[in-house]
Amino acid sequence: MTAVRARVGVWKQLVGQEPAVESLASAAEAAARIVEGDPVAPGAMTHAWLLTGPPGSGRSVAARTFAAALECMLGMGCGECPGCRTSLAGTHADVRLVVPEGLSISVAEMRALVQAAARRPTGGRWQVVIIEDADRLTEGAANALLKAVEEPPARTVFLLCAPSDHPEDVSVTIRSRCRLVNLRTPPPAAIAQVLAERDGVPVDMAEWAASVCGGHIGRARRLATDENARKRRAAVLRIPLGLRSPADVFACADELINAAEADAGEESKVRDESERSELRTAMGGDGTGKGVAAAKRSAEAAVKQLERRQKSRATRTHRDTLDLALVDLAGFYRDVMVAASGSGAALTHPDQACDIDSAAAHWSPESTLRRLEAVLACREAILWNVKPRIAVEAMVTTLRQG
Numbered sequence: 115m116t117a118v119r120a121r122v123g124v125w126k127q128l129v130g131q132e133p134a135v136e137s138l139a140s141a142a143e144a145a146a147r148i149v150e151g152d153p154v155a156p157g158a159m160t161h162a163w164l165l166t167g168p169p170g171s172g173r174s175v176a177a178r179t180f181a182a183a184l185e186c187m188l189g190m191g192c193g194e195c196p197g198c199r200t201s202l203a204g205t206h207a208d209v210r211l212v213v214p215e216g217l218s219i220s221v222a223e224m225r226a227l228v229q230a231a232a233r234r235p236t237g238g239r240w241q242v243v244i245i246e247d248a249d250r251l252t253e254g255a256a257n258a259l260l261k262a263v264e265e266p267p268a269r270t271v272f273l274l275c276a277p278s279d280h281p282e283d284v285s286v287t288i289r290s291r292c293r294l295v296n297l298r299t300p301p302p303a304a305i306a307q308v309l310a311e312r313d314g315v316p317v318d319m320a321e322w323a324a325s326v327c328g329g330h331i332g333r334a335r336r337l338a339t340d341e342n343a344r345k346r347r348a349a350v351l352r353i354p355l356g357l358r359s360p361a362d363v364f365a366c367a368d369e370l371i372n373a374a375e376a377d378a379g380e381e382s383k384v385r386d387e388s389e390r391s392e393l394r395t396a397m398g399g400d401g402t403g404k405g406v407a408a409a410k411r412s413a414e415a416a417v418k419q420l421e422r423r424q425k426s427r428a429t430r431t432h433r434d435t436l437d438l439a440l441v442d443l444a445g446f447y448r449d450v451m452v453a454a455s456g457s458g459a460a461l462t463h464p465d466q467a468c469d470i471d472s473a474a475a476h477w478s479p480e481s482t483l484r485r486l487e488a489v490l491a492c493r494e495a496i497l498w499n500v501k502p503r504i505a506v507e508a509m510v511t512t513l514r515q516g
């Protein structure tokens with residue numbers, strides 16, 4: 115049954131996640147029986163779920179897929195009916211998706227959401243609230259959410275996504291109200307298959323991208339389809355063996371920071387501009403007469419607020435992009451340690467095996483470890499709001515010296 119479920123309808127999007135599919139699909143079947151008025155409430159369904167897994171394992175895809183199965187008119191996640199299709203596309207009236215765009219979700223946003231989720235489902239099935247990055251909830255927002263999760267309306271389901279169920283990510287009280295579904299890092303073969311079959315990527319490219327993406331499907335797709343992403347990865351992986359003179363330190367730090375900025379900038383620019391024009395349309399054009407001055411003032415305030423949110427989101431996108439580069443870099447040093455140990459464990463960057471072997475032959479294990487620690491310390495520093503340039507320059511200095 116497990117293997118069959120994972121291959122049909124909406125579930126086939128959950129690449130390499132058979133155990134998670136098993137519990138979510140049984141819950142969706144139980145949920146359908148509840149909707150049909152089955153008097154025996156089946157235990158496979160519950161009101162609050164916590165979907166955890168490493169970055170790229172597809173937490174938000176899993177949440178959307180489960181939402182589709184709950185809204186499915188056939189009650190099984192057929193993938194074809196309007197309920198499934200609109201849920202997956204993010205346009206179903208009863209499925210609310212919260213993506214914290216700044217560094218956290220505000221209390222006001224969460225209250226509004228909890229209120230909306232308490233209404234009866236317009237489609238007659240379930241009100242679904244998906245909270246991506248539940249680990250970025252502020253304490254106030256988490257408390258507002260906790261109240262709703264403790265006394266859920268009869269037909270409301272909360273789907274929280276977070277890296278883990280550790281108290282640092284999700285408070286113990288919220289965790290205790292949720293059923294846990296853990297997603298795993300999908301195996302490279304499963305990723306290559308989905309890139310080739312779903313995204314039409316040539317098989318060679320799909321296999322390469324799957325082998326170097328660290329189990330991150332979105333990253334694999336990006337590397338397979340975006341030449342600039344491939345170039346940036348290559349530039350990052352040239353750093354370890356490219357640090358010869360002291361001047362290289364600043365050049366490399368510059369390159370890292372600028373690449374992250376360019377990447378994040380491209381993403382933000384398109385979004386910011388379309389939001390500004392939407393807001394202008396919503397606030398109306400120029401006019402004269404009574405009330406215009408007041409309308410103008412409130413329009414200006416709205417624009418200021420939007421700009422603040424955009425700025426906070428841009429900071430986050432920039433940080434996330436830089437972090438991705440640092441993860442690639444850490445993977446290189448980890449691979450050097452693997453190569454030096456002769457353990458034969460799989461490499462993070464199998465396509466860099468030549469450089470990795472050469473580094474393993476020249477560096478002492480201690481110096482490789484110091485380099486790896488410098489990368490991890492840099493990630494940590496940026497997490498603690500140290501200016502990226504300062505953290506990166508300190509890191510690259512250690513990377514050169516060893």
Ligand SMILES: [Zn+2]
Binds near residue numbers: 188189193197199
């Ligand atoms: Zn359906």
